[in-house]
Amino acid sequence: MIESKITEMATMQPQIVSKETIKPSSPTPDHLRTHKLSLLDQLTPHIYLPMLLFYPSEGCDSPSQIADKSHRLKTSLSETLSRYYPFAGRLADRATIDCNDEGIEFYEAQINCQLSEILKKPEPETLDLFYPNGILYNDSYKASLVVFQITHFNCGGMAIAMCMLHKIADGAAVSSFLSDWATMARQSGEEVSPKFISASLSPPNDQPDMPDTKLECENCVTRRYVFDASKLAELKAMSVDSGVPNPTRVEVVTTLIFKCATAASTSNLVSSRPSVLLQPVNLRPRMSPPLPENSVGNFSWFFSIMAKDESDTDLPRLVGELKKGMAQFSEKYAKNLTANECYSLICEAIKEAKKVLNKNENINMFKCSSLCRYPFNQMNFGWGKPIWVGFSSSKVKNTFHLTDARGGGIEAWVTLGEQDMAVFERDEELLAFASLNPSAFYADCDFVV
Incomplete structure (x- = not known):
C-alpha cells in the first residue's frame, strides 16, 4: 500500500x-x-x-x-x-x-x-x-x-x-x-x-530579550477534517443546552479538536499533564484608533485556555472558557490603547509566559489558527473564483488550521505527532461530527476539472 x-x-x-x-x-x-x-x-x-x-x-x-x-x-x-x-x-x-x-x-x-x-x-x-x-x-x-x-x-x-x-x-x-x-x-x-x-509603532524600551523563535519540527502527521454546517449546528446546540450563549462555529470546532488532541496526547501516559490552547486574535480592530484593515505585517496576539486534566475537557466547559478568554482579551486590548501601549502589554505577557513555562515544563501546548471569513475562496484573477482552497501538511506539532468550507462548514488541518495522530483519528466523538478527507467536489460544481 x-x-x-x-x-x-x-x-x-x-x-x-x-x-x-x-x-x-x-x-x-x-x-x-x-x-x-x-x-x-x-x-x-x-x-x-x-x-x-x-x-x-x-x-x-x-x-x-x-x-x-x-x-x-x-x-x-x-x-x-x-x-x-x-x-x-x-x-x-x-x-x-x-x-x-x-x-x-x-x-x-x-x-x-x-x-x-x-x-x-x-x-x-x-x-x-x-x-x-x-x-x-x-x-x-x-x-x-x-x-x-x-x-x-x-x-x-x-x-x-x-x-x-x-x-x-x-x-x-x-x-x-x-x-x-x-x-x-x-x-x-x-x-x-x-x-x-x-x-x-515603536517597540517599548523594556521589551524582553527574546532569542530568535525556532520551529519545533518533528515527525508529524497532518490530517484534513471537514465539519459540515449541520454538524456544526449540533455542536453549537450542545453548548447552548449547557448554558453557553451564542457559541460560534470556530469556537466549537476549535474546542472539540483541542479536547480530542489532548486525550490522544495523554493516552499513553501514566498520569495526566496540563494542556494549553493558544488562540491568535487580530489586533487591528481592537486598537485605538483601529488600525486599517489593510495594514500589512503581523498584528495578531494570543490568549490561552488550560485543561489541567481530563475533568477539564468537558466540551461545553471548553467553549465557555474560550468565549471567556476572548472577552477578557478584548477588554484588555480595547481600552482605548494605542498600538504602542498594546506592545507594552504584549511584552508583559511574554515575561509572564516565560515564568509559567519555567515552572511547568511538562505543559502540552496546542495552537489553533483560524483563516475563516477571510476571502480566500473569492480570489478572482479574471477567470472566476477558486473551485477549492487547500493548505499543506505541516512539520509543526500540535497545530490546527481552520478554513472555510462550502455551505458554512469548516475544514480543519490538524497536525500531531505520529503516535498521537494514530489515537486522534480513531476518536469516536471527533468522527461523529467530522469527515476525514472527503472529496473537495461539491454537488453544485459544473466546472470542467
Whole structure:
C-alpha cells in the first residue's frame, strides 16, 4: 500500500517548465528602501505560510489562452509588488527589510493529470507537491520573501501555490495581498493601497530579550477534517443546552479538536499533564484608533485556555472558557490603547509566559489558527473564483488550521505527532461530527476539472 502511494505521488509530481524573478513594475523610492519590522514581526518564527488555490478549466483553454493567463498573472503581480514593495526585498537583519526590488521567485509547472484526480481525495502530502520545493518549513531558506508556483493541469485547470514568509505578514495581510493581486489582474480599476505602518509603532524600551523563535519540527502527521454546517449546528446546540450563549462555529470546532488532541496526547501516559490552547486574535480592530484593515505585517496576539486534566475537557466547559478568554482579551486590548501601549502589554505577557513555562515544563501546548471569513475562496484573477482552497501538511506539532468550507462548514488541518495522530483519528466523538478527507467536489460544481 505504501509503495503504491509513493508511485501515485511520483506520477503526480509537477514538472517545472520555467522559473522567473518577478520585480516591481516601478522602482521603490529611496526614502522607502528600508522597512522596519515591528515587535510582533520579529517575534514571528522564520516560516513560510502556505496557501493553495485551485481553478477549474473554462472549457476551452487553448495553449494561447493558458499563456495569456500566465502573462496576466506575472504582469499584475509585478504591478502589485510596486505597492507591496517590502515583499520584493530581502531580510537585512532581524529588524529590517532591504527594499531593494530584487523581486520574488515565480515557478511555472505542468502536471500530467486532471484536476479532478487531486480534488477527489486531497491528501496533504500530495498537495505539498504543488509548492516550490524546499521552502515550506525550511527555516534555512533566506532568499525570496514570497514564492509562487503556478501548475497547469491536462484539463486546463490551474493551481496557484503561495509561500509567504510569516515575518512579513499574518493571515489577514496574506488575504489582503492576494485580493489586491487579483484586483490588479482583473484590471477592475479598484484602488490598491496597502498600509505599511510598522515603522511608526515603536517597540517599548523594556521589551524582553527574546532569542530568535525556532520551529519545533518533528515527525508529524497532518490530517484534513471537514465539519459540515449541520454538524456544526449540533455542536453549537450542545453548548447552548449547557448554558453557553451564542457559541460560534470556530469556537466549537476549535474546542472539540483541542479536547480530542489532548486525550490522544495523554493516552499513553501514566498520569495526566496540563494542556494549553493558544488562540491568535487580530489586533487591528481592537486598537485605538483601529488600525486599517489593510495594514500589512503581523498584528495578531494570543490568549490561552488550560485543561489541567481530563475533568477539564468537558466540551461545553471548553467553549465557555474560550468565549471567556476572548472577552477578557478584548477588554484588555480595547481600552482605548494605542498600538504602542498594546506592545507594552504584549511584552508583559511574554515575561509572564516565560515564568509559567519555567515552572511547568511538562505543559502540552496546542495552537489553533483560524483563516475563516477571510476571502480566500473569492480570489478572482479574471477567470472566476477558486473551485477549492487547500493548505499543506505541516512539520509543526500540535497545530490546527481552520478554513472555510462550502455551505458554512469548516475544514480543519490538524497536525500531531505520529503516535498521537494514530489515537486522534480513531476518536469516536471527533468522527461523529467530522469527515476525514472527503472529496473537495461539491454537488453544485459544473466546472470542467
